[in-house]
Amino acid sequence: MAGRITDWNDDKGFGFVLPNGGGVRAFVHINEFQRASRRPVAGDLISYLPSVDARGRTNARQVRHAGQLIEKPRTPSRVPRAALGICALAAGVAACAAGVLPPLLLAAYLALSVLSYLMYRSDKLAARRDAQRTPEARLHLVDLLGGWPGALIAQQRYRHKTAKQSFQLTFWATVVFNLAGAACIIG
Structure with a gap:
């Protein structure tokens, strides 16, 4: 889905995304952005995969900024x-x-x-x-x-x-x- 970030709290690393054309807003966490992404700000246009957690809340997963190429999945930290x-x-x-x-x-x-x-x-x-x-x-x-x-x-x-x-x-x-x-x- 495509949507726009609202209510971004950079100190805590999360915000919400409203889907284009309306619908349920989704929680979005900084860890869901591709590693090469710049820090998000309110108003950014993004694409994401909506998912529902155990408590029935909608979350944005696999997030990327509009126009950003798809990156391969994150590798585990190299620091042991x-x-x-x-x-x-x-x-x-x-x-x-x-x-x-x-x-x-x-x-x-x-x-x-x-x-x-x-x-x-x-x-x-x-x-x-x-x-x-x-x-x-x-x-x-x-x-x-x-x-x-x-x-x-x-x-x-x-x-x-x-x-x-x-x-x-x-x-x-x-x-x-x-x-x-x-x-x-x-x-």
């Missing part, structure tokens, strides 16, 4: 997030066993990783239910304090927050700052 998170925690255990990392710091990383994992899981479940979400700043704070290995595992496990570039840029900055802070504490 879960493997990186598990390796980081394993390296922490090994560094602690070697006497390089203080046990209290390892305990903090483990506890914050569990907390971060649970926060990402909770946020993903809330997103599915259209419930109140965990603020991104709170996720970033826990990651900055040392929860980033658990966040990596959760991001891959729940496929959550992996496509939003602004979130990922801030996330990786928190990892760098956390590691720099840990190096200062140890060194």
Whole structure:
């Protein structure tokens, strides 16, 4: 179908599309746009495949801007997030066993990783239910304090927050700052 985007909220990455010629408006999420697409704005003309979710709501799937060529389906992320998170925690255990990392710091990383994992899981479940979400700043704070290995595992496990570039840029900055802070504490 063809339609026009209305009520686009770029911060949250969603809006609605009204079909040309009238009909039921459909929910549209940024993840449904082809990867090479520019950011949508209200008023954009798009084509989409309408679908109905479990709650009977109409959603726009396989969205592309008018005139945009069809792209092959998305490939999974190339960043092995879960493997990186598990390796980081394993390296922490090994560094602690070697006497390089203080046990209290390892305990903090483990506890914050569990907390971060649970926060990402909770946020993903809330997103599915259209419930109140965990603020991104709170996720970033826990990651900055040392929860980033658990966040990596959760991001891959729940496929959550992996496509939003602004979130990922801030996330990786928190990892760098956390590691720099840990190096200062140890060194």
